[in-house]
Every structure is written in C-alpha cells, then in structure tokens.
Amino acid sequence: MALDPGIVPEGRRTFMQEVIAATPGGDPHLELCLQCGTCGGSCPSGPDMDHTPRQLFAMIAAGMREDVLKSNTPWFCVSCYYCVVRCPQEIHITDIMYTLKRMAIEEGYYRESSAAEAPDFSETFIDFVEHYGRSFELGLATRYHLKHHPLGMLKMAGMGLNMLIKGRMDLKPTRIEHLDQLQAILQKAKELEGKD
Amino acid sequence: MPNRYAYYPGCSLEKNARAYHISTLYVAEKLGVALEEVPDWNCCGATEYFAIAALPAYALVARNLALAQGMDWNGGQRHLVAPCSACFLNLSKTDHYMADSPQLAAQVNEALAAGGLHYDPGAVFVHHLLDVIVDDVGYEKVQEMVTKPLFGLRVAPYYGCLVTRPDYKHIHNEPEHPFCLDDLLAALGATVIDYPVKTACCGGHMTQISEDTALELIRRLLKAAADYRADAIVALCPMCQLNLDGYQAQVNKHFGTDYHIPILYFTQVMGLAFGATPEEIGIGKEFVDARPVLNKIQEKPPEEGKKRRKKRRDKQALPMPELLRTHTGRK
C-alpha cells in the first residue's frame, strides 16, 4: 500500500489534484470532503462496494493510487446522484466516479477489481454507438454476454426472445444518416483529449 | 407553453420502450403539445460513454444539442424535450457543464467543428417530458382531457433518479420527495399511494455488471409497492420500466417472491384516462401483463367515508406536523 508521504516534488501533482483536473465541468470540490459518510450511507449499491465512496476519497487524499483504481466502487456506481444532492460539501461524486473509471481503464488496474467486466460492457455499448450512431440492444447483449457469460446467455436469451416477441427489440441496428459527421466529431474529441 | 418542442426520443423509445414513444405522441396530440423530432439525432451515450472517455462523451451529446439549436425556431425560444431520464440528464448536464466551464465548451465546440456544427451553451432549454406536462401544460388542462377517470386504481408514482437529481436547471427543486407526478396521477382520478421509495434507484445498468446487486435494487421497489398495495407502478424512464418489468420474473425466482406488478409509463396512464384503447398507447408490450389491473378501474370514485374516519383523531395521540409540499427547502 503506497501512502502519500505528504511531500510532493515540485512540478508534480498529488493524486487528488490529478483526479480533480481530470473531472470536467467546474470545481468538483473533492478536497472539501468532511468524511461524514452521507455518500456511503445513501448509495443503493453501497453494500456491495469494497470501499464506500467516503473511504475512497480518504484514500485519494492519502495518495493510494493503486488501491483506489483497483477498487470496484466506481464500477458499482449506478449514477443515481443521491450522494451528489445530499453531500453537505457539494462534491461532484458521480462525476468523480466517472473520472476514476476512466483512470482505471487507462492504467489497466480495473482488471484487478472485482468488477473487471464492467468496462467491457461500456466499451461494447459505445462501440455500437460509434458504428451506428444509436445503441443496439440485441447486438450489445449478444456480444457482451457471449464474451463474459456464455452460460448466462441462455438465461438472457429467454428474455431477449421475449423482447423480440413483444416488439421491444430490433434484429438490425438503426444507422443515423450523417454517421461520418458523428465519427469526425468523435475522432476530433479523442484527439483533443489525447486518447487517439 | 412554448408553441413547439424539439423532440429527442432517444434509442430506447425506438426499440424496447416503443410503448412510451407511442403513448407520448398520443398524449402530446391530445394536449396540443407540438413535438418535432431532432433531425438525425444520435445516442446520448447513456451512462456508458462517460466511463470510457470524457470529451468524446460530451461531444456525442453536444451534437444533439447543436442539431436542436440549428432547427428552424423563427427566432423563438428553443425548447428540447426528452422522455428518457438518462437522455434528459445527459443533455442537460452537457449544456450545464459547457456553460459552467468555458474550457469544456471550447473543446467540445472544437470537436463539433470537425462535423461543421456548433453549440452555444444555454441556447436550448432541455426538458423532461414530465415537466413539460406538469409545468407547461398544467394539471388543469390535463384534467379537462380526462374522459375515463382511473377511479379505484392504486398507483405507485415512481420518479427514479435522473429527473429529480441532480436537477441542474432547478426544474423540480426536489431531489428527494417530489409530488408533481403524484399530483398528475391524482388529476387522472387514480389513488396515489405514498410510495416511500419514489426516487430510489432501479439499478440502471447494474443488471449487466452485478446481477445480485441489481435484482436486490429492483426487489426493494417491488416490495414497497406491494407493501403499500399498489396495483401498478408508474414510471417515467425506459430504463426503470425495463428493469422493473423485464426482470420481475427473475426477481421472483431469485428471492422466491411472487410479484405481479405491471409497470406503466405515465403517458400510458394518461392515455387510459383520456380514453385511449390499450393498443393506441402500447399496452400489451409489457412483460407483466397490465390488462388484469385495468379491470380494477371503477365508474365512481372511492367512498369519502374512509377518509373521514381516518381524520378523527385518537384523544391521546399527539398532533402531527404538516407535510411541506411546495418545496422551497434547499437554497
């Protein structure tokens, strides 16, 4: 466990400063955490997290980079925003969870978390979005489940079939008209973010 | 009420939530809400894109805002409406953060420029369908359209997360215990239960990440509805509807329960009260069949007698504080 010694060499940022800088949309107030536990108490999936969000913030402050990025906490965040509206210090908790997910993927730590498949789900999802401009549930379910839950696929197949019967799922994806325009925008955005 | 809204249906309404789409169009027509689909809109990225990349995710959403901005508005105020809570959140969040952070706005616009587009933060006012109906149309107009009041139908108003939270534009200003859907359903003649988990989470995409976690979240919602003897849960988001409806059988299997609670979109319930046939508003597409509970709708309102008996207080009991309904709590 690597603890922040409290002294950061000049010109380098603390882990907390990195997380703050990587969170877009105004000051996320992360350094204001009072450790009150409102977030951990409010979280619907909190009982299944290996660290509560509050603990994670203390770990960020302590510079425990690896432990934070290996944690399943961000992947168990359901984006319900309960913590955000209840936080007495107005910390942008949900956005910070997104930041931590991105950092975990970039640095490859997520594979060691107990939610190792979650990024694949997200990646499969956006893959369809980038190729068609719209999401494609049948493709998403098939591809993701074939990869990770080949057995569970049988269970899912029942539901998928049901959805087809009820007319709630298409066999073919919908493609938007100006897909090239969208792809150009996304490509440019990736370049700007330095993640081409 | 604005004379026209740009309509952003989102991927779900095209596919699994087609019933929501159909009933939205039905209700909009009845209420004189003019909807015009955003041309060539793309997916909002749901909760997935932000987890992989930040700027591309904001650019993805912003393309839709830019398209809406570019529609012909005749110089009028631009209003965009999304019936899906996740789409609503992503659209309003992108607009809000672009306004809040000039740096983000500049980068997003640089990306948009690669596609010949541009978005000015604040140019489009993003609404959820619920607030259009509650605030712009109003309860009175809704009530005028009711031809078959839903007397006797006990409904659980289920708001879920993303409409009420984080509410960047302070439309609802009530992230915890809202009443607007309650009041809307009451205006339709239904009996609205005091649903204690009305803003709890349906689990979102958790069904794909950790099924145990997701099923537990869904169970909590079903159990509370059953405890309060609700005939149906009324939802306003395709994700909530799919989780509660599509996974109900799995919840029953997993926990050994026996719930049969139909999950309807609020527009479907409105359509019913407006006299639509079930087919006109997509009833029949849900996994837990809604038709049996619709038989509970009565001709006459439930007797007033019950209420009065409840009001007469026990002599020993202490007075109860009044509930704060018009919410002005948070700063």
Add this chain to the structure above:
Amino acid sequence: MQHKPQEKPRIGVYICHCGTNIAGTVDVEEVARWAGELEGVVVARDYKFMCSSLGQDLIENDIKEKKLNRIVVAACSPLMHEKTFRGACQKAGLNPYFFEMANIREHDAWATDDKTAATFKAKALVEGAVNRVKFHMPLEPIPVDINPNTLVVGGGIAGITAALELANAGYHVYLVERSPSIGGHMAQLDKTFPTLDCSACILTPKMVDVGQHENITLLAYSEVEAVEGYLGNFTITVRKKARHVNEDLCTGCGICIEKCPRKVIDTEFEAGLGYRKVIYRPFPQAVPKYPVIDTENCTFFQRGKCRACQIFCPTKAIDFDQEDELITFQVGNIIIATGYDLFDARRIPQYGYGRLANVFTSLEFERMVNAAGPTGGRIVLRDGVTEPRSVAIIHCVGSRDKNYHEYCSKICCMYSLKFAHLVRERLPDAEVYNFYIDIRAPGKGYEEFYHRVLHEGAHLIRGRVAEVTDAAREPGEEGKLIVQVEDTLIGKQRRIPVDMVILSAGIEARKDSKEVAQLFKMGCDFDGFFVERHPKLDPVATMTEGVFIAGCAQGPKDIPDTVAQGAAAAARVAGLIHQGTVLMEPVRAYIHEDLCSGCRICNNLCPYNAIVFHEDRQKSEVITALCQGCGTCVAACPSGVISGAHFTNDQIFAQIEGVLWDVRAKATAPS
C-alpha cells in the same frame, strides 16, 4: 475652482501588512516605496501590524520627530480602526481629523488574488487618501448627552440578563418582547446540559425579577415599530398589540382559559406537540401573567358568537374592543437580543419529518420530556401511548451542510447527548443511537458529560444519516423506522430499525432578521445573524453607535455564552451611561451665510428638518444639533456654498484625482 491646502502638507504614510492578510496579496514594500515619492509625503513606511501599540508608536514618534501634519494609514476598513489611529494622532498632539485611512484589506487584498492588480489598486487608494488628507481641516467632536434609559429588544435569557444587569445598576430599561410572555426558547427546554438543572427552575425566578423590577418597564406582546435618532438620543415607537384583556383589571386567575371551548395546536410554546386554548397564557409561569386572545382562531372574532371568557371573567377584564396601542419613549442605547429560529426539519425530506409520524424535532422532544409538557414527561410515540424501545438521535440536521446552513449550530451535539441521557433515564430498557459527524463538546464539563453518556450505554455511531425510511427490506425492519447510515468507523452501510427518531435541528437566524437589522441600522451577515463590530475584540457592539447585540441573534451559542453576552452588552451600555456624554463625529453641514443666495432648494431636502430659512435675512442656516451629516444638501446647493465637514468638495475632488493617478497620467501623456 479648487482651493489650495492651507499649510504645506508634511504627510506620513503607513502601509499595514496585517500579518499576511494584506501583505499576502499586496506588495506592501512597493506601495510604501512608491508612496514615499508622492508630493507632500515626508515619510512612508510599511509595518506588520499598524494597529498594534508599536505601530501606533511609530506614527506618534514620526509626528513628533518629523513634524508631520497629516497622516495616512493604508490598512483595514476605517469602520474597524479609524478611531485607533485618530487616537494615535491626538496623543501626538495632532488634530485627529488630519488623518485619513485607505482600505486596502477588505476592499482590495481580500477581494482578489491577483497580486499585480491588488498592488495597483492599493496605490490608487493610497494616492486618493494622500491627496485628500492635504485638504483636511481640524475639527472638534460634538459632545452628546446620553439618555440613561435603555431599550432591550427580546425577552429570552439574553434580554432578561441584560435588562436585569442594567436595572440592578439603577438604570431604567424598556424590555420589549414580541410574544405574550418573556422566557424565550429557554422556557421551553426541560433540562440544561451538562449540569442537568431544570431549565424552568433557574429561569423563572429571573422572569419574576423582570416582572417586578421597579426599573424595568416590560412591554410584552409588543413590537418595535420605529427607531429614530442616534447614540444617546433614540426615539422609540413600540406597538403594544391588543391582548383583548384589560391588564389593570385582570388578576391572572385563569378562569377565562378554563372556560374557553376551543383548542388549537400550540405551534409556539409546545412546538406543535400540544394544544392550547384560544385565550391562553403560553405557560403557567408566564410573565406577565395576563392571557391573550388569539383572534384568528377565536369563535367570537371569527363568527361573533361565544363570549365564554367574557361571561365568566370575575373582574370583567375581557375587552373585545381593545386596540393596538402605540407607545413612544426616549432611550440612549439599544440592546438587540432577538434570539433564533429552529431549523425547519421538513426542509430535509429524506429524514421524513411531517411524513413519518414517529420522527420528532428536538424542540418537540424537549416539550415531551418536560413534566409540564403535553405528555407529562412521558416519552411516547405519536400515538401518545406506546413507549419506544429504541430511539435514534440524528445530529447536524440543517447544520454543517452547504445545502442548508454551512455553519455548525454549536449546541446540537450537547443537547443530543442530553437527550440520550434522558431517554436512558426514563426508559432504561430502550436502546439509544446517536448519529454524529463529529462530537463537538468544547465547554466546561461538556467532554465529561459526553463520557458520562457513553458510560450510560448510548450507542454512538459516527456517520451522517443518509435517510430515515419506512420502506422495510428485511423482516426485522417491518413496522419500524429504518435509519440508513454509513458507519464511518467501520466503513460499512448500516440500517438500524428504531421506533422513534429525533432530529437535532440547528439554529438559524430569525426569519425577519433582515428587517430588524434595517430597523436598527445594523449589519446582517449572509445567514441573517447580526454583525458585531469586531468578531474577537468587540463581540457585542455593532457598527452603529449605541446599538448592541447579545445572544443567538449574533450567532449560534449555548446558554452560558448567551448569558455572558447579555451581561457584556449591559456593561457596555452602563459604561456609556456612566460617562454621561459622548463625543460624536463632527460631520455636519454648514452654510456660508455671506454667499447663500436664499434660493431655498436645500430647505426641503433635509430629512431632519435641520435647515431653517431666515425670512429677514433671506438666508438659510443649518441647525447643527439636528444635522446628521448626510450631505444631501451639500450636493444640491446650486451655488456650492454648503460645505459638509470632512466631506468637502475639495477633499473629494482631490481624492478622485488621486484614485485615478494612473489614468490621469496616461491622459496627459502624449499619445
């Protein structure tokens, strides 16, 4: 047009660092160096703390040694230290009005973090002051007599203390209280922490003292309507609301209350937990003892029928025709002790107050455990019968939260621990859970009390409660209130089923505090609390001379601190009364009679009617005793022959030029 200064100015300029408060943002050395080159400046220095005695000595020595005749200090707001430095000038034999202050702390260093811009602005403010002070004139303060009577607003423990201190010192006090009885919040409390003495037992003797004191005029059920004048000579108008009970006839026997057929929920004294009659006395020990009719709920006032109270009153004291009365009197000083409101717990819907029957507020619980309260001191659920087997006490409700109040309400930790003790005392078998962020117990005997409560077996769970719900998930939760929280010491989410929840609501400023501040010309902070003259060194004075504050109106505090402030405010007032006269700022208008054209434009402008017109001479004159120095007439005089002492046209023109030194230079430079 501009006059020349009368004597050759020899100016000393002093730039204060204020520790790092100023020096952290403004390059004080540079400003001092630069000021040294300004015309007329003999010496310019920067110093760590100008307001310290060493800093003042610096000025005094320079005045003597360098023959300075003008002084400029660039430091904090003149409202803070102008007096201090004027004193230093005076000690060195210089007329104190040859001094000017430049506010480079509040208006500059604290208002930006741009060091270059801040240094630039500091130079502008300093040059403005240097230019201005050249035109200053020697002035003599105006002596004002202090009326020995004092107005105390608010009859809680702060106001009671202040009133008794002054009255016992032999000075007359008018005590104005809005509600029908004095006593305030303290009268509602059961026990007081940490000593657990009965609140009423220690308060009521003081209330009786107030009621009987020959030096106190008690105006209960009254509100201050108008305040005019200034330190030493305030004219107060009070509206004494109609009680509809003739105080001269009423014996306080209480038969009217007994006979009144109508009960309503008592949202004031009983905090909504009990009922009172429509003609009522807030509580048995009320001072004054006279009842009051709640006309909004009275059957007679609403429907013209009933009259039960009037029929049964043995002394014919009920007077339905009684009207509000306006009373006017003079005082020299005012003490504001208007107290606080309890945070409205319904604003946090996730705690369920108003929705879930067995969620109570702290004030409701105070009334419940009080032997004289609605349940006779029994701790019961909302049904009035069932004793809870488990109680959750939630700290920090509405406090320490940017969504509501960012500040700590200071008293909630201690009273929450007191509740834990009281529950364990009355219901030894009940489990008590206190949910806290941090336990704040800084006070004499407070930490020890915390240990005592721990020893008594209360469960203390460190974590701010996320929600209170009736939505059961597990069999053990059915029919209970479930408190959901992260136990931050073990890092796990917990759900604790209990029968009763108490919300320890915080303190907030009175809803009308802004209007009250305006009435008495006080400052009011963002949260609505009244602003003291200095947060450390002058906590009971305000920026307005003769107006003092005490108790929770100034900020959250417990009973000992409130009492101390009440007494401190009284001591400050007694000091002023004892002086007999005080010296007032000689900022007054003056008409040069020779030049007055007699146009009379100024006559109607003066809000104090201080300008008279002499028909015989066709000239106007300012009556100095009435003039308050606002300068409106000065600005309006078409011939410019009214001068406002210390704010003359010359002085302000010079200041404008100085403040714009940089752009002025640019404008004259060849482009």
Add this chain to the structure above:
Amino acid sequence: MPKNTDFEPVILGFLCNWCSYRAADLAGTARIHYAPNMRPIRVMCSGRVDPQFVLKALREGADGVLIAGCHPGECHYVNGNIKTLRRFLLLRKMLEQLGLEPQRVQLVWASASEGKQLAEAVNRMTEEIRALGPLRWPEFLARETTSEATMEAA
C-alpha cells in the same frame, strides 16, 4: 465591436458609509473575489454624490462610475438614496446627450449584508465597460481643446 482583452476598465465607486461601503467590507471579509477594477470612495450617503463628482471622475480618466447606496426605504438618512436616484436619472440623461453610453454610469443598491450582490454588480459593470472599450474622455477633451486652439490660431 471586437472585444479588447487587454483593456482593464477603471471604475470609480462612490459607496455610502452605511450600506454599500459595509457591503464591500463584507465581500472582503467573506473573501469574495471580484474584479479589482472598481476603486471605492466613501461618502456618508449616496445623496452626497454631487453630479460634479461623476463628471470630474470621467474627466480625470475613469471609464465608468458606480454609485452604490442603501436600498430604497433603507436609507440611514431616511431617503437620501431617493434623492440620489432622481439626480442620477437626470445626470444620465445629460450624459447620454453628450454621447456617453448609459452603462458607464450606474446606480446600484446594496445593503450591508449584500457583499455578494455588490461584488456581482462590480463584475457585471466591469464586463459591460470592457465590452464598450475605453472612454478616452481626457484625450477627447484634449483633442477638442487642441482643435479649438488651432482654430483660434488660424
């Protein structure tokens, strides 16, 4: 008009002693950061602000003048601020006839508790004047004088 980013407007502020000066003090005490472009001068009442002061400030090179007083009905001197308002409207009309943009002279109300509001007003006014660009009245006056002189010489 293109936005001149190098231009830092200079605004002279007349603050009344009882409300707006204290509001500025409060803004500082609360560490509210706002544009450092406003240079305050204290007067006892906004009613003391002689229109000459405003003209003088503009002539000496200020790009704008802010007058701040107590809210109507809250004046320490009963109604000095109402007189200010009347005087201000007249003055502004006169300045407009001289070709001055109305945003350059503003009157705002700020009570002693409204530090934030005052800071916001200063920020807003700074940006408005930044958008207008420098006033250059002294230069203008200098030019006028020169041309007059030239004409006289001719």
